[in-house]
Amino acid sequence: MNAVLRAMRDELRALFGDAQVLSILLVSLLIYAVIYPLPYRAELLRDVPVVLVDQDRTTASADLARRVDASEAVAIRTDARDMAQAVRLVQERRAYGVLLIPEGFERQLLRGRQSPVAVYADASYFLMYQRVMQGAAVPIRQMGAEVEVGRLMAAGAALQVARAQVSPATQVEVPLFNPAAGYATYVLPAAFVLILQQTILMGLALAATRRLQGAGNPVVLVLGRMAAWVAIYAVLLPIYLIVLPALYGLPNLGRVRDALAIGLPFVLAAGLLAQCVAAVFRSDAVVQIVLLALGLPFFFLSGFAWPVEAIPPVLNAVAQLVPSTPAISGLVRVSQMGAQLPDVAMPLWHLWALTAGFGLLAVLIQTLQTRSASGLSDMQATGRSET
C-alpha cells in the first residue's frame, strides 16, 4: 500500500512539477472553455435573410410574402428583379434563400387551379438550408390549406367538414431534449467531453514521455498513477461536466453522481491510453502534435455529430477503442437526457472494459520499461531534478 502511495506521490510531483503538463491540464481548460464555445453562443438561427422575387405583384403574392417573413426562421430582407440578381445576392452571402412567386400566382388561385411557388435555399450550408425550407414550408402549406378549405366551403361543405377533409389528423412534432434546438446545447456537452479527453491524453502522455523508468512492481506503479489522476480529476471533472455547462446555461437533467460514475472509468481509461500513446511515440513534441490532430477525427468517430448508423462498421469498431466514444454517449445521455445508470449501463461497462484493457497494456509497458532500466534507478533522482 505504501508503494502505491509513493507511486501516486511521484506522479503528482511529475505532473505538478512540469510547467508544460500543468499548463495543458489547467490553462488549456480555461482557454478551451472560452474559445471552443464562443462560436455557438448565439444558440439559435433566427431570421435567416431571404430574397423575394415577386413576379406577380398582387394582393395574394404580397400576403404570401408577408406570411413567410413573419416566420421565426426567415426574414425577407430584400427584393430582387429576377433570379439572376437574387442568386448574386446569395453568392455574396447577403442572403441564403430565394422565394420566387411566379407571374399569374393570384390568377391561378382565383381560377381554382394549382398555383406553385418556388423556394431556393443555399444548400452549401446545411443549417441555413434547413432553416430556409422550414421557414417557407410552414406558411406556404398553411396558406394552401386555407385556400383548400375556402374552396370546399364554396362548394357547400361546412367549416368543420372542410377542415377535417383538408387535414384529417393533426401532426404534432415534439422534440425530446434540447427542445429549442439550440446549437450550443447540442454540441457543447459532447465537445466538453472530447476536450477533456484530449487534455487528459496530452497532459498525461507528456508526463509519461518525460518520466524516467520507475523502479518497482509495475502493477503498483500503474495503480499509484491511477490514484494520482483520480485525485486531480476529482477537482477538474466536476468543473468540465458541471460548472462549465452551468456557466453556459446548458440544461442538466441528470444526477451528479451518475455523471461522476461514468467520469471515473473515463478518466482512468483515457489516462491509461495516454501511457500507451506515450510508449508508441516516445517524443513529447510528437505525442502532442499527434493528439492535437486526432481530436477532430475522434469527435466524428464518436457517433455524436455524425450518426453511428452512417459510420462504416470497421471504423465504428475502431472508434469503440477510444474512450470518448462511450463517454460522450453516456455523459450526454445523463446530463442532457436525464438518463439514469441502468439506461447507460452499456457505455459504463464499455468504459470499464477499456480501463481494464488499457490497464493491462500499461502494466505490460511498465514491465518492459522497468526491465530495460533495472540498475539505473539511482539515475532517477538526478533525472527528476532536471525537469
Added chain:
Amino acid sequence: MGRVMVRELALLLRRPVLLGLVVVLPVLLIALLTSIFRAGIPTGMAVAVVDLDRSDLSRSITRMLDAAPEVQVTHQALNLSEARALIVSGAVRGAVWLPAGLERDMTRGERPEIVTFYDNQYMSAGSMVARGARGAIDTALAGLRLSIRQGKGEAPAQAQSALQPIPMQTHALFNPAFDYVHFLLAALVPTVLQILAAAGTAYAISLDFGPGRDPRDLVRLAGGILPAMLGKILPYTGAFLLVLGLSDVVLYGWLGVPLRGSLPLMAAGAVLFVLAAQLIGTLAFVLTRNIGTAASIVAVITAPAFGYMGLGFPREAMSPVAQAWGALIPGTWYVQLRIDQSLRATPVEISIWPVLWLALIALGLAALVLAQLTRLHRTGTVAT
C-alpha cells in the same frame, strides 16, 4: 536559400519522425475522415411505433414510416414511457405515437393527433427522424384525402391537384446533390492540415534550436535571415501542398465533388493557406523557442478552428467577437474559398476576397516572424 532547402530535404528523409508528421500522419487522417463520411447521407434511423389503435390505418402509417428512407421501424412500444426509455438508452432515435381510436376519430372528422417524438439532443439524427416521419405521415394522410375526394366522384388527376393548391417547389442552390458529406470533407481536410502544417513546421524549426545546433549556422548557410527562413519553410510547404493536392484529386476526381470555379484561384488560395498555417507555427516557435509551449499556442489557435469556419453554425449568426477571431484564422478563408469555387461557382470578383484575406494574414505573420528573428539575431540569443 537553395542550400538550406537541400539540407532540409535531407533532414526530412533522415528523420522518420519528421516525415511521419508532415506526410504520413496527414495522409492517414485524411483517409480516415474520408472513410468516415464515405457511406454518404445517413439513412435508416431507428424509430419505435406506439400503436394504440391497431387498425388498418395505423398499420398503413407504420408501413409508410418503414418505407421512408430516413427512418426504420425497429421497435413496437406498448406505451409512451417504454418509448421514452428506448430513446434515452439510445436504442431508437424517436417514436411515433398513434392514439387509440385514431381511425374511428378520423372518419368522424374529429382530426385526432399523431405525435412524433424525436431525440433533438442528437440533433442531426433527430431532425432526420422528424423529417422522415412527417413525410411518411403526410403521404399516408394524402392517400386518405385522395380517396375521400375520389369517393365524391372527382377525377384522380383533379383530386390530386386539389390536395395542394399552393405546392412548394424546393430547389437547392449550388449543391443539387445535397452532398453534405463531401462538403464536410472539403472543410475537415483543411482543418486537419492547418493543425499539422502549423505544428509540423514548428517542430521542424525546433530541430534547429535543439542541443548541439546553432540556429545562426542556418543564417550563415543561407546568407541572410529571410532566405534562411524561406529555405527552412518552403520544403514543407511543398510537402503539405502535395498532401492537399492528393486529397483534392481524391475528392474532386474519385469522389466526384463538383469543381465549378477557377482553378488558379483555388491554387493561389491553397498556397497562401498552407504558408499562413505554417507561419502560425513558425511565429509560435520563434516567440517561445520551446516546442512544448509553441505546440500549446498552435493548439489554442488551430484546434477549435473548425467551429469558427461556420460549417455547422454559420459565421453570420456568430457574435462579432467570434466572427473577428474566425477572420484571423487562415482556414476560415480557405474553406470559404473552396466552397465558393467548388459548389457555388461564385464569380471571381466576389471570391477574390478570401484570397486577399489569406495573403494579408500570411504577410502579417511573416512580418512578425521576421521582426522577431531579426531581434533574436541582433541580440545573439541562442536557445538552450
